[in-house]
Amino acid sequence: MMGTEYWGWAGEAHLREHGESGGAVSGLLASVLSSYDEVIVIRKTGTVFEAEVHTLDSPQGIARVQGALHAVSIELSHYLQLGRKTAIVLKPCEARAVIENIKRNHVRREDVLLIGLNCGGTLPPVKTKEYLRTQFGVSPGDIAKEEIAKGNLIFFTTDGQELSRSIDELEEAGYGRRESCRYCDVKIPSMCDIACGNWGTPAEKHITFLEVFTDAGAAALEAAVDGGYVSVSEPGEKLAAVRKKIEGIMVKMAKGWQEKMLGPFMAMEPKERLDAIHAALAPCIGCYACRKACPVCKCGDDCKCFQADPDDQLPISMFHAVRFLHLMESCVGCGQCSDACPMEIPLAHLHQLFAKAYEGRTGYKPGMSCGDIPPLSRGDFPEGY
Ligand code: SF4
Numbered sequence: 001m002m003g004t005e006y007w008g009w010a011g012e013a014h015l016r017e018h019g020e021s022g023g024a025v026s027g028l029l030a031s032v033l034s035s036y037d038e039v040i041v042i043r044k045t046g047t048v049f050e051a052e053v054h055t056l057d058s059p060q061g062i063a064r065v066q067g068a069l070h071a072v073s074i075e076l077s078h079y080l081q082l083g084r085k086t087a088i089v090l091k092p093c094e095a096r097a098v099i100e101n102i103k104r105n106h107v108r109r110e111d112v113l114l115i116g117l118n119c120g121g122t123l124p125p126v127k128t129k130e131y132l133r134t135q136f137g138v139s140p141g142d143i144a145k146e147e148i149a150k151g152n153l154i155f156f157t158t159d160g161q162e163l164s165r166s167i168d169e170l171e172e173a174g175y176g177r178r179e180s181c182r183y184c185d186v187k188i189p190s191m192c193d194i195a196c197g198n199w200g201t202p203a204e205k206h207i208t209f210l211e212v213f214t215d216a217g218a219a220a221l222e223a224a225v226d227g228g229y230v231s232v233s234e235p236g237e238k239l240a241a242v243r244k245k246i247e248g249i250m251v252k253m254a255k256g257w258q259e260k261m262l263g264p265f266m267a268m269e270p271k272e273r274l275d276a277i278h279a280a281l282a283p284c285i286g287c288y289a290c291r292k293a294c295p296v297c298k299c300g301d302d303c304k305c306f307q308a309d310p311d312d313q314l315p316i317s318m319f320h321a322v323r324f325l326h327l328m329e330s331c332v333g334c335g336q337c338s339d340a341c342p343m344e345i346p347l348a349h350l351h352q353l354f355a356k357a358y359e360g361r362t363g364y365k366p367g368m369s370c371g372d373i374p375p376l377s378r379g380d381f382p383e384g385y
Helices: 013-018 020-032 092-103 125-136 167-172 215-226 237-267 270-281 289-293 318-328 336-340 347-362
Strands: 005-010 038-044 051-056 086-090 112-117 143-149 152-157 162-166 194-197 208-212 230-233
Touching: 005 013, 005 020, 013 020, 020 038, 020 086, 020 112, 020 194, 020 208, 020 215, 020 230, 086 092, 092 112, 112 215, 125 162, 152 167, 162 167, 194 215, 208 215, 208 237, 215 230, 237 270, 237 347, 270 347, 289 318, 289 336, 318 347, 336 347
Parallel strands: 038 086, 086 112, 112 194
Antiparallel strands: 005 208, 005 230, 038 051, 143 152, 152 162, 194 208
């Protein structure tokens, strides 16, 4: 095989028919099971708003696991185990979390095949279902598929209708993507072995754009093609450029949201900013759900440095202070902490304030490459930091 970019589709007719975008990812998964212990995916259990984590050790059942399921933001990186050879299908933030876990020796890079999905953002299920009912008069159970394309959030119903709204308008009205997805600026997961998606493919054809980033990715795809699990062709040059253009538009949108959501905090005087952070954290009940949900932090319940003193009178307990410091150079912006918090504290927003400021000052962005050493470990902070 030549090059690093392909259009692909499943070799088997039933995977082509039932799989998303021609089933190339399903075909790849069926193939890699001959050299990996397991495949970890999410699998729809009801509507597109309900899914479970599923581990496969044989190709049986592959046909049931297709689809990006943007309305189910389960964080799959939690499910990797040291010593298991695993292929795993991930959104960019999940893949970045795996990279951070590899740096901390919780996972070995050579044991995992990272199959990334291009991602324009995920949807909060409860609000999205409410939106479907109130704005379109449609039951969530009648949705067969959702996607973000050409600046619109599009729902495809089981009876063939296409319901579409501008993502900008939706988000101005308080609907649309999860907050952390709006300002996430990693849309094509280049830290993976292979990135997959339908950006840069002809709308009328049912195929997947595959971009290979590593030797392991090239070997996996080559084995899948040789075994008849996946067929590939060279992508059309024009549409390959369209894929990059879509990525550029999505990143530009994300930068706009960063400015809008994080900018006002950044513009505050230090004391004012600290007061705002204290006020945001004031409702905390110390349940530690945010710590458990975090795909990067591996501190367990017995981690003493994170136990807030019940008599703690500090406006920010040591728990949050330590988390801000350690996530400043490792937060991948997945938003799981915000989703888990019973007090609805915008934790991802707060952590990204620190992480984005740190990234701006040092140029270090967590989760992009196993070879990137954080500045704190390198000890070469830019002058004046
Ligand atoms: Fe506090 Fe929310 Fe974290 Fe619980 S999940 S410890 S309430 S910030």
